[in-house]
Amino acid sequence: MSEVAPETIVRIMLPPGVAEGTVSEALFKALKWPLGEGDRALAEGVAVAQRSELTGIMANLLPQYEQHYHLLGDAIRRRRGKPRQEAIAAQQKLKGQVQWQLRTHIYRYYRDQFGAGKQIAGSAKPIDRAEEEIIRRVANSEAQYALNAMLDAETGEYQVALERRGVLYGNALDELKWLGWLYGDLSNDRFVAWKTNPAEHCISCLYLAGELDWLQADIADRAAGRPSGEATATEQRLLDIIAAAKPTQGGRWGTGVYRAQELVRMAIVPQSGRLTCTTNCKCHLEEAVRPAGKTKQKEQREPFVDLRQKVPTMLQRETEAAEREKLAERAEVKWRHERQPRAKVE
Numbered sequence: 001m002s003e004v005a006p007e008t009i010v011r012i013m014l015p016p017g018v019a020e021g022t023v024s025e026a027l028f029k030a031l032k033w034p035l036g037e038g039d040r041a042l043a044e045g046v047a048v049a050q051r052s053e054l055t056g057i058m059a060n061l062l063p064q065y066e067q068h069y070h071l072l073g074d075a076i077r078r079r080r081g082k083p084r085q086e087a088i089a090a091q092q093k094l095k096g097q098v099q100w101q102l103r104t105h106i107y108r109y110y111r112d113q114f115g116a117g118k119q120i121a122g123s124a125k126p127i128d129r130a131e132e133e134i135i136r137r138v139a140n141s142e143a144q145y146a147l148n149a150m151l152d153a154e155t156g157e158y159q160v161a162l163e164r165r166g167v168l169y170g171n172a173l174d175e176l177k178w179l180g181w182l183y184g185d186l187s188n189d190r191f192v193a194w195k196t197n198p199a200e201h202c203i204s205c206l207y208l209a210g211e212l213d214w215l216q217a218d219i220a221d222r223a224a225g226r227p228s229g230e231a232t233a234t235e236q237r238l239l240d241i242i243a244a245a246k247p248t249q250g251g252r253w254g255t256g257v258y259r260a261q262e263l264v265r266m267a268i269v270p271q272s273g274r275l276t277c278t279t280n281c282k283c284h285l286e287e288a289v290r291p292a293g294k295t296k297q298k299e300q301r302e303p304f305v306d307l308r309q310k311v312p313t314m315l316q317r318e319t320e321a322a323e324r325e326k327l328a329e330r331a332e333v334k335w336r337h338e339r340q341p342r343a344k345v346e
Contacts, residue, residue, distance in 0.1 A: 035122045043119035047177045050116065051170045054109045058146075059166025061105075065098045066153035066162060095150070102146045103139075106169075110139040110176045117180020131183055135176065142172060145273075171271055171279035178269035178285055182260050190260040191290050194270075197282035203238065203307050204276040205283045208268070210250020212242050241307050252295035257288045259299065268304035276308055 035043075072091040079087055114135050115127055127135070149165055152158035160168075182192070194208045206212050219239060223231040231239060251258045258266075263285075268274060270283040 034124045035119055039124075040120050040122055043116045047113060047116040047120065047174070050109055050113055051173045054105065054173050055166050055170025057105055057166075058169040059163045061098065061101060062149055062153055062162040062165060065094070065150060066156075068094055069154055098150065099147065102150070103143045106143050106146060107136070107139040109173055110142070111135050113173050113176040114180035114183075117177040117182075118184035119180075120177070121181045121184025123184035131180075134179065134183075138176065138179075141273075142169070168279045171281075172273060174271040175269055175273070175279075178271065179264075181285065182264050182269065186261050186264065188259070188261070189290070191257055191288045192260050192263065192285045193288035194256040194258070195284050195286050200277075200280075200282045202275060202277035202281070203241065204304075205270075205281060207245050207249045207307055208251075208304075209256035209283070210254045211256070212246050212249050216242050245307055248297060252297055252299055253291040253293065254296055255291055257291050262299050262301075266300050266302070266304045274304060274306055276306055 069091060072087055072094065075087040076084055076091065111127065111132075114131065118125065118127070146169070149158075149162065153162060194205070196205050196209045196211060201209075201211075203212070203215060206215050216239065219231055219235045223229060223235065250256045251262070263269065270285060271279050271281045273279060275281050
């Protein structure tokens with residue numbers, strides 16, 4: 001018979017005036033957060049290094065693919081018979097290899113960055129199955145976007161340099177850091193604040209931070225500086241969006257403070273591709289305390305929707321018409337892989 005380890009009983013003497021619930025909660029967090037400040041700082045450094053590594057990989061891989069793909073394309077056009085078939089096979093092999101590299105690198109770095117985010121939050125728990133599924137979905141969405149970049153490299157139809165795109169992929173990696181940071185501690189009483197960058201911020205981030213008044217005042221100042229004193233058509237569209245969004249900005253208190261669980265349900269964090277600024281986002285999250293006072297609205301339970309989608313009907317129709325025309329032009333080219341939008345993160 002196997003031996004059963006004896007039970008260990010720990011008695012805690014509480015000073016007068018200390019509630020048992022407070023001590024129990026502190027002990028629970030101590031067991032849930034085994035990492036100290038030094039380990040958290042180390043994880044932060046790892047996250048920065050991983051972002052730099054993926055940036056370098058993507059900034060080099062895409063231009064190299066473009067160069068090799070077109071060199072083989074030239075060989076296909078010049079050759080005939082068996083040499084031509086060999087060049088075609090080499091081009092297809094190159095494409096498959098690069099697709100594999102993109103998917104492998106993205107998933108690996110996304111998983112590692114999520115883990116670093118959990119450690120920054122103080123959690124040393126390994127990634128569980130539910131978190132693996134979250135990482136897989138976000139990584140698949142980003143890999144699909146990377147395959148779009150491969151198509152641009154093949155056709156030459158791009159405006160942003162492929163090297164520059166590498167930086168964007170590095171920025172996107174921080175979305176996983178923040179997701180891991182949230183999942184690292186989903187205690188009911190954990191509150192976090194959305195903090196904007198003073199020098200650069202978009203309408204989505206201002207909405208999440210509860211700072212749409214800043215953008216509204218900036219537009220008013222610009223309009224006042226014109227002889228007409230009126231806003232442009234684009235500015236007026238922004239003002240319309242702001243007016244509709246202000247009542248629900250900044251979460252329950254309107255200050256940009258959320259429960260960690262609330263942001264998880266909203267599936268939105270800094271550097272997310274669903275923000276107006278997408279991966280160029282310069283915002284960050286900070287630990288916060290529950291604001292005093294009454295809440296102005298219920299806690300959000302639906303995924304965040306980019307404010308740009310809340311545009312006047314006429315403008316939306318014009319945009320859709322232009323997009324259909326663009327797709328019709330590309331339909332003339334036979335691509336084995338079709339462009340796909342970024343999938344929503346659940």
